[in-house]
Amino acid sequence: MPSSACTQFLTWFTMNTEKDKNKTRRDFFKVSATVVTGIAINSVFVKPSMVQAENEKENIKIPDFDKWYGFGIDIDKCIGCGNCAKACKIENDVSQEPFYFRSWVEYYVIKDDETIKIESPNGGIDGFKQSVPPDEIEKSFFVPKTCNHCAKSPCEQVCPVGATFLSPEGVVLVDKKYCIGCGYCVQSCPYGCRYISPITHTVDKCTMCYHRLKKGLPPACVEACPTGARIHGDLHDKEGELVKFMKEHNCRVLKPHLNTKPKLHYNSLNEKVI
Amino acid sequence: MPQQVTRLILVFAIFIGIFYTVRSYFVPESWGEFGHYRGNAIREIAALETKYADIKTCIECHKENAGLLAEGEHASIKCQTCHGPGYKHNKYYELQGKSNTPDSASMSTEITDTSVSTENTDTSIQKHKSTTPEEFRLRTPDDRKFCLNCHELNSGRPEKAIKQIDVTDHYNMKKKCIKCHPPHAPNS
Numbered sequence: 181m182p183s184s185a186c187t188q189f190l191t192w193f194t195m196n197t198e199k200d201k202n203k204t205r206r207d208f209f210k211v212s213a214t215v216v217t218g219i220a221i222n223s224v225f226v227k228p229s230m231v232q233a234e235n236e237k238e239n240i241k242i243p244d245f246d247k248w249y250g251f252g253i254d255i256d257k258c259i260g261c262g263n264c265a266k267a268c269k270i271e272n273d274v275s276q277e278p279f280y281f282r283s284w285v286e287y288y289v290i291k292d293d294e295t296i297k298i299e300s301p302n303g304g305i306d307g308f309k310q311s312v313p314p315d316e317i318e319k320s321f322f323v324p325k326t327c328n329h330c331a332k333s334p335c336e337q338v339c340p341v342g343a344t345f346l347s348p349e350g351v352v353l354v355d356k357k358y359c360i361g362c363g364y365c366v367q368s369c370p371y372g373c374r375y376i377s378p379i380t381h382t383v384d385k386c387t388m389c390y391h392r393l394k395k396g397l398p399p400a401c402v403e404a405c406p407t408g409a410r411i412h413g414d415l416h417d418k419e420g421e422l423v424k425f426m427k428e429h430n431c432r433v434l435k436p437h438l439n440t441k442p443k444l445h446y447n448s449l450n451e452k453v454i
Numbered sequence: 455m456p457q458q459v460t461r462l463i464l465v466f467a468i469f470i471g472i473f474y475t476v477r478s479y480f481v482p483e484s485w486g487e488f489g490h491y492r493g494n495a496i497r498e499i500a501a502l503e504t505k506y507a508d509i510k511t512c513i514e515c516h517k518e519n520a521g522l523l524a525e526g527e528h529a530s531i532k533c534q535t536c537h538g539p540g541y542k543h544n545k546y547y548e549l550q551g552k553s554n555t556p557d558s559a560s561m562s563t564e565i566t567d568t569s570v571s572t573e574n575t576d577t578s579i580q581k582h583k584s585t586t587p588e589e590f591r592l593r594t595p596d597d598r599k600f601c602l603n604c605h606e607l608n609s610g611r612p613e614k615a616i617k618q619i620d621v622t623d624h625y626n627m628k629k630k631c632i633k634c635h636p637p638h639a640p641n642s
Binding site for chain 2: 262289312343355387400405409
């Protein structure tokens with residue numbers, strides 16, 4: 181569009197200059213200004229793709245404005261096998277080094293003397309060994325963790341280039357082509373869910389397996405859980421699995437006082453969990 | 455209109471014009487389509503390839519194993535939790551055609567054969583020979599560690615969610631678990 185306007189203008193201009201040699205510089209500026217403004221208006225208002233893309237095969241919309249995804253985690257069912265963390269790394273090509281996790285499991289041991297020991301050897305991928313003798317343990321349990329996909333995410337707010345955002349489905353995503361790897365978001369996440377990937381050198385985090393959701397599949401961690409301790413679903417769907425889970429159990433989120441509105445709902449979460 | 459005003463408007467128009475032209479080059483396509491980000495970023499993420507396949511496909515080809523699993527105590531576990539990501543495996547056998555579905559009869563006899571013949575010599579367990587090329591083969595973990603990852607006694611494991619064993623006090627300390635517990639139906 182802009183280029184055709186340009187050629188039109190050029191032909192018109194040359195034609196006129198031939199006819200009328202008395203054209204002033206001022207005339208030239210006037211015409212130029214009109215044309216430039218024209219192009220500008222054009223480029224602002226006509227967007228290349230106004231239409232929403234749709235996956236026709238399964239009628240899955242990308243993005244889908246009707247959905248509002250969240251996770252449910254049932255601590256009573258978590259056996260600490262680490263299959264969720266393992267599957268996550270495989271599915272999402274996360275570095276196998278033991279410092280990088282999108283999803284991991286923590287082992288909490290509350291001892292008789294009220295001290296707390298928290299461990300997560302390799303994110304739990306290789307399983308856990310009981311490191312405290314049984315007679316010293318008051319209570320112990322596993323807490324699987326991942327991105328909370330906060331509705332008011334601090335990470336999204338601090339990004340200087342708009343590379344991290346909340347999708348219409350409520351999934352916090354990272355645009356790796358736009359991320360400059362400054363690490364502000366890594367600092368701002370109160371749940372420690374982000375890291376700078378050693379492979380892409382951009383920030384990386386849980387995508388709720390967005391690519392799987394858009395193929396009608398559950399996230400890899402949910403697929404891998406042997407006991408059904410992880411539940412993924414649509415919070416808008418009142419009949420759905422996740423809403424049912426939240427109705428039947430007393431769920432809690434992590435660090436509610438920060439008002440980040442997390443969407444990772446834990447059943448039986450001990451108050452000592454941070 | 456006074457001349458100054460016209461000139462001023464003109465200068466403004468030029469600057470605004472230049473601003474928007476430059477902006478249109480620097481702001482990426484699809485920016486702001488759904489919000490303050492590249493709309494195409496969503497599409498790019500959605501288009502990534504999966505590695506864990508749809509479990510329904512496994513069941514179609516491996517009816518026998520799926521049937522065993524569904525009736526046993528391991529019913530809540532899905533194939534790929536134990537066997538690893540199966541997308542490539544699926545694609546490979548789909549291209550080969552469904553006629554290549556594993557001959558369940560020969561497979562299961564071989565398995566029972568080995569479990570009888572190698573009852574005492576645990577180290578030389580003779581497994582069913584997989585015909586799948588290395589790249590598309592799924593793991594069939596038969597070591598004790600694999601089972602113990604879930605079943606080893608641990609104070610953190612909820613008793614209700616999983617039965618646990620004390621490794622030092624569960625029948626034979628060296629024997630592979632699958633000798634006594636077929637993995638797809640562990641109590642049979």
